[in-house]
Amino acid sequence: MRRRLVRGALGIVLVLAIVDGVFGDRGVFANMQQREVLSTLQTSIDDLHAQNAALTDDIRRLREDESAVEELAREELGLIKDGELLIILRDTPEQAAPGSSTPPTAARR
Numbered sequence: 001m002r003r004r005l006v007r008g009a010l011g012i013v014l015v016l017a018i019v020d021g022v023f024g025d026r027g028v029f030a031n032m033q034q035r036e037v038l039s040t041l042q043t044s045i046d047d048l049h050a051q052n053a054a055l056t057d058d059i060r061r062l063r064e065d066e067s068a069v070e071e072l073a074r075e076e077l078g079l080i081k082d083g084e085l086l087i088i089l090r091d092t093p094e095q096a097a098p099g100s101s102t103p104p105t106a107a108r109r
Contacts, residue, residue, distance in 0.1 A: 022028050061068040073079045080086050 020027060024030065062072065078086075
């Protein structure tokens with residue numbers, strides 16, 4: 001009788017240990033979920049490293065290459081050199097792209 005009780009108790013403990021090993025906080029499923037989270041975070045880190053490298057390269061170019069600063073000023077600020085002539089072409093309503101929601105005058109700077 002006592003042997004049966006001990007075996008039953010050991011069986012219950014074994015089942016609980018297996019259930020905890022599979023479904024518990026440190027179980028198989030939790031481990032799989034943590035690996036997915038780790039993979040997602042690693043991908044984000046890799047993307048951020050690539051962005052950081054691109055921005056570092058942009059900073060280096062802007063510090064070392066005067067033509068890069070000029071190019072950026074022309075594109076972003078619309079600056080021109082002395083003696084240059086700026087010609088702005090505006091679309092007329094019949095030239096606007098079909099289905100375009102922006103007015104032709106707002107489409108270009």
